[in-house]
Amino acid sequence: MNLIALALSLTLTYAGMLMICLGMARHWKQLTSPRIPAELRRACVPTGVLFLALAAYTCSFVWDTGMAWVAWFGMSSLGGLMLLMLLPYAPRLALWLPIGGGLVCVVLNLN
Amino acid sequence: MKQKTITQSMSWLHTWCGLLLGWVLFAIFLTGTIAVFDKEISWWMQPELAQNELDQAAASKTAQRWLEANHGNAASWNISLPTERYPALAVSTGEQRRGERTHLDPLSGEVLEPRDTAGGNFFFRFHFTLHMPRTLGIWLVGFAAMAMLVALISGIVIHKKIFKEFFTFRPAKGRRSWLDGHNASAVLLLPFHLMITYTGLVIFFLIYMPAALDALYGGDRNAMFRDGRSDAAQQQAPLGRERGERQTQSVPAELLPLEQFIAKAETHYGPGALAGLLIDNPGRINAKVTARPLLGSRIELTKGEGMSFSGVTGELLQQPSPSRPTLLTQRVMAGLHFAQFGGYPMRWLYFLCGLVSCAMIATGLVLYTVKQRKQAKGSRALLNVTERLNIATVAGLCLASIALLWANRLIPVELAGRELWETRVFFGAWLLSLAHAAARPVFVAWREQLYAAASLCIALPVFSLLDGLALDSTRVALEVACVVLGVALAWLAWKIPSRACTAPLVKSRPARLAGAEQ
Amino acid sequence: MKAPLQLWPMMCRILAAILGGYLFTYCFTAALARLLPLDRFDAALVASLVSFIVYLAAILWVFATHSLRRVALSLLLIPPMGLIGFWPQLIGTLG
Numbered sequence: 001m002n003l004i005a006l007a008l009s010l011t012l013t014y015a016g017m018l019m020i021c022l023g024m025a026r027h028w029k030q031l032t033s034p035r036i037p038a039e040l041r042r043a044c045v046p047t048g049v050l051f052l053a054l055a056a057y058t059c060s061f062v063w064d065t066g067m068a069w070v071a072w073f074g075m076s077s078l079g080g081l082m083l084l085m086l087l088p089y090a091p092r093l094a095l096w097l098p099i100g101g102g103l104v105c106v107v108l109n110l111n
Numbered sequence: 112m113k114q115k116t117i118t119q120s121m122s123w124l125h126t127w128c129g130l131l132l133g134w135v136l137f138a139i140f141l142t143g144t145i146a147v148f149d150k151e152i153s154w155w156m157q158p159e160l161a162q163n164e165l166d167q168a169a170a171s172k173t174a175q176r177w178l179e180a181n182h183g184n185a186a187s188w189n190i191s192l193p194t195e196r197y198p199a200l201a202v203s204t205g206e207q208r209r210g211e212r213t214h215l216d217p218l219s220g221e222v223l224e225p226r227d228t229a230g231g232n233f234f235f236r237f238h239f240t241l242h243m244p245r246t247l248g249i250w251l252v253g254f255a256a257m258a259m260l261v262a263l264i265s266g267i268v269i270h271k272k273i274f275k276e277f278f279t280f281r282p283a284k285g286r287r288s289w290l291d292g293h294n295a296s297a298v299l300l301l302p303f304h305l306m307i308t309y310t311g312l313v314i315f316f317l318i319y320m321p322a323a324l325d326a327l328y329g330g331d332r333n334a335m336f337r338d339g340r341s342d343a344a345q346q347q348a349p350l351g352r353e354r355g356e357r358q359t360q361s362v363p364a365e366l367l368p369l370e371q372f373i374a375k376a377e378t379h380y381g382p383g384a385l386a387g388l389l390i391d392n393p394g395r396i397n398a399k400v401t402a403r404p405l406l407g408s409r410i411e412l413t414k415g416e417g418m419s420f421s422g423v424t425g426e427l428l429q430q431p432s433p434s435r436p437t438l439l440t441q442r443v444m445a446g447l448h449f450a451q452f453g454g455y456p457m458r459w460l461y462f463l464c465g466l467v468s469c470a471m472i473a474t475g476l477v478l479y480t481v482k483q484r485k486q487a488k489g490s491r492a493l494l495n496v497t498e499r500l501n502i503a504t505v506a507g508l509c510l511a512s513i514a515l516l517w518a519n520r521l522i523p524v525e526l527a528g529r530e531l532w533e534t535r536v537f538f539g540a541w542l543l544s545l546a547h548a549a550a551r552p553v554f555v556a557w558r559e560q561l562y563a564a565a566s567l568c569i570a571l572p573v574f575s576l577l578d579g580l581a582l583d584s585t586r587v588a589l590e591v592a593c594v595v596l597g598v599a600l601a602w603l604a605w606k607i608p609s610r611a612c613t614a615p616l617v618k619s620r621p622a623r624l625a626g627a628e629q
Numbered sequence: 630m631k632a633p634l635q636l637w638p639m640m641c642r643i644l645a646a647i648l649g650g651y652l653f654t655y656c657f658t659a660a661l662a663r664l665l666p667l668d669r670f671d672a673a674l675v676a677s678l679v680s681f682i683v684y685l686a687a688i689l690w691v692f693a694t695h696s697l698r699r700v701a702l703s704l705l706l707i708p709p710m711g712l713i714g715f716w717p718q719l720i721g722t723l724g
Contacts, residue, residue, distance in 0.1 A: 001454060001455075001456065006456055021277075021278045024275075024277070024278070026275075026279075027278055062456070063453055063457070064409070066409075066410050066443070067410060067452055067453045067457065070410070070447065070453070070457070071453065071456070071457055071460060073302045073303070074303065074457075074460035074461070074463075074464055075460065077299050077300045077301075077302060077303055077464065077467075078300075078460070078463055078464065078467070080277075080278070080299045081295065081296065081299045081300065081467060083278060084278050084279075084280045084295050084299065085280065087278060087280060088280055088281065088282050089282070115695075117693050120692050120693055121689075121692070121693065123692075124689075124692045257681070257684060257685065257688070260681070260685045261685060261688055261689065264685065264689060265689065309681060312681045313678060313681070316677045316678065316680075316681075317677070319681075320654065320655065320658055320677050320680040320681070320684075322654075322655040322656070322657075322658035322659040322662070322676070322677070322680065322714065323658050323659060323661075323662035323672070323673035323674070323676040323677045323680075324673060324677070325659065325715075326658075326659035326660075326662050326663055326673075326714040326715055326718075327662050327663065327669050327672065327673045328669075328673065329718065335670065335673065338668075338669060338670040339670050339674075435670075435671070436671075437667075437670070437671040437674040437675055438670075438674060440674075440678065441674060441678060444678070
């Protein structure tokens with residue numbers, strides 16, 4: 001079981017959902033400070049889609065093709081749900097979670 | 112006559128379909144979610160079995176030795192090899208009643224006597240039969256599954272802001288929060304809900320919709336199965352035992368060591384991918400060894416499949432051939448529902464998604480009562496009944512499920528029919544929950560039952576600590592998961608207000624918009 | 630408590646959806662299985678797997694349609710589909 005790919009898939013699906021969320025006006029206002037230029041919002045959804053596509057790729061290192069897609073759907077859905085639960089209670093954690101996930105991947109890679 | 116818009120009619124349909132079948136659906140989804148770990152639960156419920164290092168070859172040698180010594184003349188032997196999920200060796204012979212197995216220590220061959228238990232299989236069977244006579248239960252579950260599909264699609268139709276509110280959750284706002292929660296758990300996991308419901312129906316498609324079978328095969332299932340096997344398979348001898356075989360060739364001949372059949376089968380299925388061996392006519396010239404694969408090397412459900420060899424010469428008699436595309440489609444769909452593939456990470460994904468499905472149904476049921484409570488007109492009696500049934504179903508089933516695990520530890524091992532007593536505790540706890548829900552005020556009942564379930568979950572590890580029974584990774588993982596679920600239930604109970612929230616909805620919304628929303 | 634006059638159309642719809650819908654789907658599936666240009670087994674399987682979606686669509690349609698008359702008329706589609714699906718068996722019993 002490729003743990004690094006698994007951790008990466010989880011991080012990327014969550015990050016993808018986060019970026020798609022940021023692409024929506026109401027959540028952009030909710031999560032970003034006014035200093036960040038508003039034009040960047042337009043890049044959010046494409047970035048999110050890219051992350052999700054990358055997640056599908058990393059899933060293929062953990063499972064065979066068909067199973068990888070099933071897992072990808074599951075992770076994206078659950079990641080989106082986790083994001084939704086974090087937004088009202090801990091928006092900062094919601095934003096920084098992918099960084100934490102990335103750190104876990106780096107640590108796993110070093111071992 | 113006032114004509115309804117599509118939204119209004121779909122809204123009516125969604126409400127009534129969801130409410131009337133919601134209780135049954137919650138039971139189906141909760142037991143299904145628990146059944147994802149059915150073998151692990153069975154393992155936990157038989158603490159007399161200890162986890163040895165997995166060595167199927169050694170286990171098969173032990174099993175063969177024991178069977179030759181004790182059941183040399185049996186018509187068939189069935190060996191369940193130790194696997195990762197259930198690392199025990201069990202054997203049964205043709206004469207034994209279905210389900211009766213003897214557990215053996217994989218190394219010493221000593222007969223083990225784990226307690227009789229309902230096991231995780233209880234949840235698995237309950238999931239698709241609701242503990243009713245098999246056919247009736249399957250039909251009822253199928254009816255509920257259709258209602259689920261209707262509720263899902265009608266829900267999509269009426270959810271106008273499905274994209275705008277994709278990530279919206281506004282807690283502590285009464286009815287708005289319940290609706291947000293219901294929408295969120297439904298929309299974000301929509302692929303899962305649609306997939307799991309549809310594939311569930313597909314498993315029993317011949318029972319639910321035999322029209323094509325009736326029209327093209329005159330209802331003859333065997334004819335259809337024969338047609339369904341690919342051409343290569345049709346040329347081989349059928350996998351099932353042939354009637355005449357047993358009586359005719361009774362010339363004794365030595366059975367080859369079983370480890371080599373494991374090795375041969377693993378060349379096709381992969382290392383560690385076998386679940387068991389079935390030996391027909393052991394000790395005779397026409398002995399046949401069939402290796403059964405462990406489900407899960409692919410999504411396609413390979414239940415009932417196997418590789419057959421001659422028990423005396425070791426030559427390959429039959430191997431599974433690739434399914435034709437249509438049959439493959441049905442088996443992949445069934446496999447998607449059975450969720451036996453992909454290892455533990457996949458299993459946990461399915462488990463978490465299942466829990467969210469349960470949450471979707473539960474929030475829907477509660478949302479109905481929250482809406483009804485606010486309405487001045489409306490049947491008080493119906494609301495009352497709905498509230499009590501909600502408690503008995505949602506909190507009650509959680510309570511009954513954890514009570515089953517407690518019953519497994521508390522009921523004396525020597526008691527005859529203790530399996531039945533475990534299930535009696537399950538249903539007894541559920542009945543108690545219903546009585547409690549009927550007797551106590553609504554919010555108090557919710558809180559008390561959820562706290563009770565939470566306490567039982569959190570206190571579950573106490574048995575392992577006190578009795579010092581065999582601990583291993585599977586059992587520890589189960590207990591940790593129970594504790595976590597218990598904490599979640601306790602948090603839910605803590606969040607329940609002491610009385611109904613009588614504060615009006617957020618005042619800034621103009622009244623006329625409130626009617627257009629759901 | 631709703632007046633019986635308003636209850637009757639609702640009951641009709643429910644019966645039409647659940648029972649009528651099932652009958653519709655059953656005959657549709659049989660007809661489809663017979664009409665599909667595939668091997669017998671493949672046709673049977675494809676028609677069966679699709680049937681649940683057909684049933685779902687039928688139920689939703691019964692509730693989405695305004696006029697009960699249209700629902701009643703749609704039930705008339707069932708016999709011809711049944712005929713297509715089961716004509717060998719029917720000829721067998723008649724002959």
